[in-house]
Amino acid sequence: MNDTKQQQNLEIRQVISQPYKYGFQTEIESETFGAGINEEIVRKISNKKNEPEFLLDFRLKAYKKWKTLRFPNWANLEVNPIDYNSITYYSVPKQKKKVNSLDEIDPEILRTFEKLGISLNEQKQLANVAVDAVFDSVSIATTYKEKLAKFGVIFCSISDAIQSYPKLVEKFLGSVVSSGDNFYASLNSAVFSDGSFCYIPQNTICPLELSTYFRINDKDAGQFERTLIIAEKNSSVNYLEGCTAPQFSENQLHAAIVELITFDNANIKYSTVQNWYSGNEVGIGGIYNFVTKRGLCIGKNSNISWTQVETGSSITWKYPSCILLGENSYGEFYSVALTNNFQQADTGTKMIHLGKKTKSKIISKGISCGNSKNSYRGLVKISSNAAYSRNFSQCDSFLIGATSTASTYPYLEIASSTAIVEHEAKISKISEEQLFYLMQRGISIEQSISLLISGFCKDVFTMLPMEFAAEADKLLSLKLEGTVG
Amino acid sequence: MENIVLKVENLEASIDNKSIIKKFNLEVKENEIHVIMGPNGSGKSTFSKILAGHPSYSVENGNILFLNKNLLEMLPEERSHEGLFLAFQYPIEIGGVTNYDFLRLAFNEKQKYLKNPEVTPLEFMTLTQSVLKELKMNPEFLNRDLNQGFSGGEKKRNEILQMLLLQPKLVILDELDSGLDIDAIKVICENIIKNLPLNSSLIIITHYPRILNYLKPDYIHVMIDGKIVKTGNLEIIDILESEGYEKFI
Numbered sequence: 001m002n003d004t005k006q007q008q009n010l011e012i013r014q015v016i017s018q019p020y021k022y023g024f025q026t027e028i029e030s031e032t033f034g035a036g037i038n039e040e041i042v043r044k045i046s047n048k049k050n051e052p053e054f055l056l057d058f059r060l061k062a063y064k065k066w067k068t069l070r071f072p073n074w075a076n077l078e079v080n081p082i083d084y085n086s087i088t089y090y091s092v093p094k095q096k097k098k099v100n101s102l103d104e105i106d107p108e109i110l111r112t113f114e115k116l117g118i119s120l121n122e123q124k125q126l127a128n129v130a131v132d133a134v135f136d137s138v139s140i141a142t143t144y145k146e147k148l149a150k151f152g153v154i155f156c157s158i159s160d161a162i163q164s165y166p167k168l169v170e171k172f173l174g175s176v177v178s179s180g181d182n183f184y185a186s187l188n189s190a191v192f193s194d195g196s197f198c199y200i201p202q203n204t205i206c207p208l209e210l211s212t213y214f215r216i217n218d219k220d221a222g223q224f225e226r227t228l229i230i231a232e233k234n235s236s237v238n239y240l241e242g243c244t245a246p247q248f249s250e251n252q253l254h255a256a257i258v259e260l261i262t263f264d265n266a267n268i269k270y271s272t273v274q275n276w277y278s279g280n281e282v283g284i285g286g287i288y289n290f291v292t293k294r295g296l297c298i299g300k301n302s303n304i305s306w307t308q309v310e311t312g313s314s315i316t317w318k319y320p321s322c323i324l325l326g327e328n329s330y331g332e333f334y335s336v337a338l339t340n341n342f343q344q345a346d347t348g349t350k351m352i353h354l355g356k357k358t359k360s361k362i363i364s365k366g367i368s369c370g371n372s373k374n375s376y377r378g379l380v381k382i383s384s385n386a387a388y389s390r391n392f393s394q395c396d397s398f399l400i401g402a403t404s405t406a407s408t409y410p411y412l413e414i415a416s417s418t419a420i421v422e423h424e425a426k427i428s429k430i431s432e433e434q435l436f437y438l439m440q441r442g443i444s445i446e447q448s449i450s451l452l453i454s455g456f457c458k459d460v461f462t463m464l465p466m467e468f469a470a471e472a473d474k475l476l477s478l479k480l481e482g483t484v485g
Numbered sequence: 486m487e488n489i490v491l492k493v494e495n496l497e498a499s500i501d502n503k504s505i506i507k508k509f510n511l512e513v514k515e516n517e518i519h520v521i522m523g524p525n526g527s528g529k530s531t532f533s534k535i536l537a538g539h540p541s542y543s544v545e546n547g548n549i550l551f552l553n554k555n556l557l558e559m560l561p562e563e564r565s566h567e568g569l570f571l572a573f574q575y576p577i578e579i580g581g582v583t584n585y586d587f588l589r590l591a592f593n594e595k596q597k598y599l600k601n602p603e604v605t606p607l608e609f610m611t612l613t614q615s616v617l618k619e620l621k622m623n624p625e626f627l628n629r630d631l632n633q634g635f636s637g638g639e640k641k642r643n644e645i646l647q648m649l650l651l652q653p654k655l656v657i658l659d660e661l662d663s664g665l666d667i668d669a670i671k672v673i674c675e676n677i678i679k680n681l682p683l684n685s686s687l688i689i690i691t692h693y694p695r696i697l698n699y700l701k702p703d704y705i706h707v708m709i710d711g712k713i714v715k716t717g718n719l720e721i722i723d724i725l726e727s728e729g730y731e732k733f734i
Contacts, residue, residue, distance in 0.1 A: 452579060
């Protein structure tokens, strides 16, 4: 080895190990149930939230199912055993019952969101984005509610929805991800505490982009939130989700469910920038992110599009999927997953083609550096009824350094002879020659690498809403300015 | 009094402990054109990469002064900002990054280094448009991904475009004729000579004398096994054409 190269590698390592900028914890008194899970806790959560009968039944059924299920161990992940009795399932900031205006919210919490760049203050809110801010187990505030209501759009916390629109919730909750779907889905169904609810009526294009910002604050609490979005005939909505958490040396569990439903000609575009705390450079701490996200294109010509930029979490287990039931419906999945240090990601999608002439498109970009493991796992299933359906998948991996791994696990189940399925996969490394070329033109090594990475991710970034794309690009550069093998 | 642009003294360099450059000396003055010729494996391309600061090569011995500064102490990007420009034999391709974004980044990095104000995207567009016109290049060129899917000729023209924008003091052309047909070589060479920045110098690295029909050098150096064995002028070409490099070994 020569000195210049070693120097360069050292420099790269220093740049990569940028400190996590959202790692602070807010000092706040919270009300919790204490650690542990049992039927009593499930009843207590439901009772605390003053829930209707159907929901308690839903929770109890899920809890019983969960007891029979086992942790899914098929993923390419090494997960330390989780003691589910050491987790707190309900943790809310202490405050007077219900707040009607922002003045009543604990200023500490408002400040927390300000610090994260999310202003709940009416004057400083993002002009075209409505936000539901979730802090540990509870939704703190939802902005632009009234403005949206004028268009018939319901956007509120799921707890509010359960109180105000119980019929809608009862009809759709668990209709895409059933309470017995998988280990984490059952756990979530039993203990979920809050999340966002969104209903777009017929013939309505949602006038604002909607978003939920999730913040885990409590060291011992798990976050189990549920999002339910329904787009009626001829409607459309753009949804954004962001997440951060403080830096602890223990792992926190995050097991969410997102359900999307589109009727005829409706479309939902769901974008996530996930930046949970990912653990330190030797792999201590970080969020365990076990999430079930699924969309159901029930109507003709409907469309569900998932875009995700996954940069955080110690472990990510996540497969945003589409069930394409309506004729000519279209599912899309665009993903950038970046892993560094000892992060592990097993992520991808499932495209289940059930209706005729359904289409799906998968673009996945994995970037692995440090000692991390980054896997794409994707299923394309075309049933015998789904005549003339087609899928295109492209899975690219980018390796930075010699100690990270990238894997691709494509599963194809094709039962229709008229299906057209294309799959492309590519693994590449940042080449020294590329860097040398850029540096010769006066571009520093950090900038060269972020240029290469953003070029690599371009297909996905162009799918993100404008503000998000810029943020995602910045986030990636911050996380990995610089690297060669 | 002519200024010395580049002074290489007793340069010795290696890759993976294999010695490639041995006791190499060269002096280039302002406005001079030098040609370094040699058979494959003689170390001429290595020399150009060492000048530009490629991390794979280690310099064991010797000095390089570039405009009176110690070149070997500079990072690759600093060498570029100071005015060293290497036109690559095979310019690399980068997907997802437009030529325009790349050019503007490179241009602005140099402005930053020189403590000049950075240009806005609009100003830069105006600037590149005029340069493109000069090179008779289609503006559509800017929207394509950097060198991706470019023909050999387009890649070389893109190198010249970068040279024009960055206004270097020393241009090194590494095997310019690779991937070009005869007509294209002529056009590119004419373009280079016409557009060479004021008071700059040129080092041409080639193993093939054809290019010298279009670029009139002041000196021709023959490089064999890591060092210059003969320096002269066009008479060297005659020897090469009749007897090959054998004559100098």
